[in-house]
Amino acid sequence: MQRRRREFVQNFRVSRESFDYICDQTRGLLVKKDMNYRLCIPVQKRVAIAIWKMATGSEYQTISHLFGVGLCTVYNCVQEFCDAVIRVLLPLHVKTPDAPKLLEMATFFKNRWRAPQCVGAIDGSHIPITAPKEFPKDFFNRKGWHSVVLQAVVDGKGLFWDVCVGFPGRMHDARVLRLSSLWEVLSDGQLLGQQKANISGRQVGHNIIGDPAYPMLEWLMKPFSDTGRLTPAQSMYNFRLSSARSVMEMAFGRLKGRWRWLLKRNECKLELAKRMVLACCVLHNICEEHGDNFVEEHLGSWSDRCM
Structure with missing residues (x-):
């Protein structure tokens, strides 16, 4: 059995x-x-x-x-x-968290990575596609192949709670964010500003964390630029942020490790490719929520090519 x-x-x-x-x-x-x-x-x-x-x-x-x-x-x-x-x-299985869920996620990030008020990590990943007939140059990414961008936000357990897929691979991550529905949801400050905490004398709402490609916003934290003159406090902040962001890389790894279709330049049409990516993200959450065993060898060598 x-x-x-x-x-x-x-x-x-x-x-x-x-x-x-x-x-x-x-x-x-x-x-x-x-x-x-x-x-x-x-x-x-x-x-x-x-x-x-x-x-x-x-x-x-x-x-x-x-x-x-x-x-x-x-x-x-x-x-x-x-x-x-x-x-x-x-x-x-992929839905915007409500206030109690945000508090639960923030508690998890704080206890595990000492990242206060953090409720998610955001990043983009490139999904290979065949060159579309319309505007193929727009989909030619900086790595030298055609792709669409998968923008995702995960909680501390690596579950996606926001997914946006389909923007051309040539587009910068910051622009993808500004054009996504997530920008509209978070920019007014209502969702992440419900439960503020006093941090160093300032009332701070919930936030998500990203890499240096993203803008610094009230609800989006990013590392300090390392100019060689960082203070010890800034270096520690960058370290904790980097540690917490590792959950995003692990989520993408498990997503693509399970669903190897995401690594191949596919023969299907662009619209179907977008729907398949969304379906894979949903299946990822179902597997993680149900505690399905993940076979480590499924990871393969996905990371460098498709991030």
Whole structure:
């Protein structure tokens, strides 16, 4: 039994329990009616086809032979599964925290990394794509390949609570932030300014932390520029910020370790690629929330190429 469980996770990157949960939640949108001379493909098989695609990055033709279905069927299963995950599971598993949740997240960051009032870490990651027909130069990133940007905010446990995907790879992280819905949500100060704490005589609200690419804002903290003249206090601040931000890198590592599709230059159209990235982020949260085993060798060498 244990061996079967391990093999299932190795093949599909999710536990059997998580797989069944995903099937149950998306069944209403994925179930099909039997035809007079043809039985429909069961929901479990449709989900398995889509998850296999995202877990392995295999070609559609390969998956078609593996599961004994037509090429168009594989493509439709992936599309419909992603749409169902975004419609049903995204609102349940990737959502803006309320006041009690913010307090819980801030307590976690403070206890673990001594980062007061921090409720998340933000960063961007590049997802490889084939050059789109329209404005391909916009998607050509600084590393020399075409991509879309995945901007994400994670809590101290590495769970995504805000995800934005689709901006061209050429775009700077700071501009992606300003154009994202997260900017609108946080800029008025209402969400993160609800529960302030006295820090060195100043009332400070909750904040998220980012790398030097981001602007310094009331709700967004970044490291001091290291000019070689940092004070001991500034150096300690940078150290704690860097330590807390490591949770973001770990989250991206586990995301791409599980869903190897995110590492491949994909043959699918741009809009489907965006939906697949969103679906992978939702699946990441489900796996983490359910305590699914993560196989370390899945990490591979993702980090340098796709950050």
